[in-house]
Amino acid sequence: MSKFKKKKSGDLPPISTASLPDIVFMLLFFFMVVTVLRDSNLLVQQKLPKGDQVEKLKKDRSVFIYAGKPGAGYEKYGKEAKIQIGDKFTDVSNIRFALEELRRKLRPELQDKVMVALKVDEETNTGLVTDVKQELRDLNLLKLIYITTPGNQLDN
Amino acid sequence: MARRSAPEINAGSMADIAFLLLIFFLVTTTIEKDKGIARQLPPKQEDQPEDVIIKQKNLFIVNINKHDQLLVEEELADLKDLRQAAIDFIDNGGAPSGTVDYCNFCKGKRSPESSDNPEKAVISVQNDRLTSYKMYIAVQNELVAAYNFLRDREYMRLYPNRRASFTEMKKAIDEGDITGAQADKIQEELQAVQDLIPLKLSEAEPKKSGL
Numbered sequence: 001m002s003k004f005k006k007k008k009s010g011d012l013p014p015i016s017t018a019s020l021p022d023i024v025f026m027l028l029f030f031f032m033v034v035t036v037l038r039d040s041n042l043l044v045q046q047k048l049p050k051g052d053q054v055e056k057l058k059k060d061r062s063v064f065i066y067a068g069k070p071g072a073g074y075e076k077y078g079k080e081a082k083i084q085i086g087d088k089f090t091d092v093s094n095i096r097f098a099l100e101e102l103r104r105k106l107r108p109e110l111q112d113k114v115m116v117a118l119k120v121d122e123e124t125n126t127g128l129v130t131d132v133k134q135e136l137r138d139l140n141l142l143k144l145i146y147i148t149t150p151g152n153q154l155d156n
Numbered sequence: 157m158a159r160r161s162a163p164e165i166n167a168g169s170m171a172d173i174a175f176l177l178l179i180f181f182l183v184t185t186t187i188e189k190d191k192g193i194a195r196q197l198p199p200k201q202e203d204q205p206e207d208v209i210i211k212q213k214n215l216f217i218v219n220i221n222k223h224d225q226l227l228v229e230e231e232l233a234d235l236k237d238l239r240q241a242a243i244d245f246i247d248n249g250g251a252p253s254g255t256v257d258y259c260n261f262c263k264g265k266r267s268p269e270s271s272d273n274p275e276k277a278v279i280s281v282q283n284d285r286l287t288s289y290k291m292y293i294a295v296q297n298e299l300v301a302a303y304n305f306l307r308d309r310e311y312m313r314l315y316p317n318r319r320a321s322f323t324e325m326k327k328a329i330d331e332g333d334i335t336g337a338q339a340d341k342i343q344e345e346l347q348a349v350q351d352l353i354p355l356k357l358s359e360a361e362p363k364k365s366g367l
Contacts, residue, residue: 024174031181049293053300054191127285147192153294
C-alpha cells in the first residue's frame with residue numbers, strides 16, 4: 001500500500017496568481033483604449049433636456065454646438081446664455097466660420113453628410129436656438145439633432 | 157570574485173498597481189452615447205414660394221408662450237395630454253369614404269372637423285423667443301412620440317410576421333444588428349410606413365417676445 005501513498009497528503013497546491021497582472025493589464029488596456037478624454041473643454045452649463053423618442057447620433061459625421069449659461073468657473077462671462085463651438089465662445093454671426101473649421105476635420109467623404117448636434121442647456125431660451133437654426137439654414141446644413149438625456153419630461 | 161546573481165524583483169505588487177490604474181480608467185471612462193431628436197430643417201428659399209393653402213381642419217396648432225404654457229388648438233392644455241391629442245388629430249381620417257383622400261387605415265373618430273388623412277395633417281408649432289428649451293424639447297418629444305405610436309401600429313398591421321414595431325426595427329437597423337439583404341428589405345418597409353404617415357411638423361418663426 002505504501003507504494004500508492006501520496007507524498008503530500010492534505011495541503012492543496014496554492015493557486016498561481018502569476019497571471020493575475022496579465023489579466024488586469026488586459027482590462028486596463030481595454031479601458032485605456034475606449035476612454036475618450038473630452039476633446040473640447042466645456043465652458044457652458046450642460047443640463048440637457050429629457051427625451052425618449054430618440055435616435056442615435058452618428059459621431060463620425062457630426063459637429064457639435066453647445067449653448068447655455070457660462071458654467072462653473074466661467075461666471076465672468078456673464079449670465080446670458082452663450083454659444084460654444086470647439087473650445088471657445090462664438091457669436092451667432094461667427095457660427096459659419098467656426099462650423100466650417102470643424103467640418104474640415106471630418107473625413108472628406110462624410111463632409112457633405114454633416115449633421116449638426118445641438119447640445120443646449122434646458123434653461124436656455126428658444127430664441128437663441130432659433131437664431132442658430134436660421135444660421136444653419138443659411139449655411140445649408142439642414143440635418144440637425146437635439147441631444148437629450150434619457151428620460152421623459154413628464155415623469156418629474 | 158564573488159559573483160552574486162541579481163535578486164529577483166518581487167512582482168507581487170504588480171497586480172495592485174495595475175488594479176489602481178484600472179480603477180482610475182474605469183472611473184474616468186464615459187462611454188459617450190449621444191442620443192437625440194433628429195430633425196430636418198427646411199431649405200432656404202430665395203424666392204418666396206406661393207403660399208400653400210392648408211385647410212384649417214388639416215392644421216393642428218400648438219402654441220407655447222413665454223411662461224411655458226401650452227395652447228393646443230386655441231385651448232389651454234397640459235403637456236401630458238398633448239400626445240393623445242396629436243394622435244387623435246393625425247389618425248382622424250375625416251375625408252369621406254369614396255374620395256381620393258379617404259384614409260382606409262385610420263382608426264380615429266372620422267370627424268369632418270379634423271384632419272382628412274395623415275398625409276394631409278400638418279402640426280404647426282409656434283413658440284415665443286422666451287420659451288425655455290426644456291419645454292420646447294418636451295413638446296417636440298411628445299409630437300414625435302405621437303407619430304411613432306401610429307407608425308408602430310401601422311408597421312405591425314402591415315408586416316405582422318416581423319414581430320417587432322417600427323421603432324424597434326429602426327433601432328436595430330441603426331445599430332447594425334441587421335445587415336445585408338434583410339436590412340434592405342426592412343428599410344423598404346420602414347420607408348413605406350414613413351410615406352404612409354409622414355412627419356409633418358412645421359415651425360413658425362417665433363414671434364418677438366413680450367407680446
